[in-house]
């Protein structure tokens with residue numbers, strides 16, 4: 397590497413079902429990394445760029461179109477493609493770290509395992525749209541459904557977006573898919589228990605990240 401080239405940044409993603417604390421933990425991690433002097437971009441999916449945020453509204457607005465699993469998968473892949481091309485890759489290539497709330501494994505869990513599309517098709521869309529980019533580390537937050545419901549009710553009352561409002565069986569399939577992904581690829585995933593206070597969970601996240609960094 398020449399003196400002018402920055403080392404590639406790290407790409408860290410939080411995954412899990414609705415309301416397990418991904419946004420909270422992504423924010424706490426980004427702040428902790430910044431406090432060590434790293435340049436960090438905190439972002440989310442679907443979204444993160446103006447184009448992807450526009451697609452987010454199409455996908456999630458409760459009064460919006462009732463997309464089928466294939467159209468939904470294509471829209472998520474299109475949003476991700478814009479996000480990867482315009483925000484994530486440029487940041488990583490200039491040495492910035494990217495902390496992202498959801499990424500490809502949400503498509504595999506929601507449109508794939510729970511929605512009925514096959515994993516290979518979801519991954520094919522990802523190859524086409526985003527050159528198959530994978531996170532360096534994916535942190536899956538695990539929380540029992542009752543605790544999740546309590547948090548969601550406190551945050552949203554009875555409101556939910558188009559996907560959040562799906563049947564409990566759908567969300568159970570999503571949660572179980574994340575467990576399966578983590579078991580199948582232990583080098584890319586870590587499961588963190590998300591019960592307890594946010595700072596306590598953050599402590600577990602920092603331990604998981606340190607272990608990951610030592611193992612590189």
Ligand SMILES: Nc1ncnc2c1ncn2[C@@H]1O[C@H](COP(=O)(O)OP(=O)(O)OP(=O)(O)O)[C@@H](O)[C@H]1O
Nearest residue numbers: 413414415416417418419420547551592593594597
């Ligand atoms: N450890 C925690 N203990 C109690 N409440 C929490 C904890 N972490 C987050 N919360 C609260 O629970 C709610 C859901 O958290 P958050 O928005 O971070 O979850 P999320 O996984 O990003 O949700 P979504 O999937 O809907 O985007 C928020 O009101 C948040 O303040």
Ligand SMILES: Cc1cn([C@H]2C[C@H](O)[C@@H](COP(=O)(O)O)O2)c(=O)[nH]c1=O
Nearest residue numbers: 441442472498499502503506507559560
């Ligand atoms: C990236 C991605 C997301 N989803 C779903 C999961 C959630 O229901 C929403 C995102 O809302 P959040 O409040 O930001 O968690 O979208 C999905 O179905 N597929 C995906 O690829």
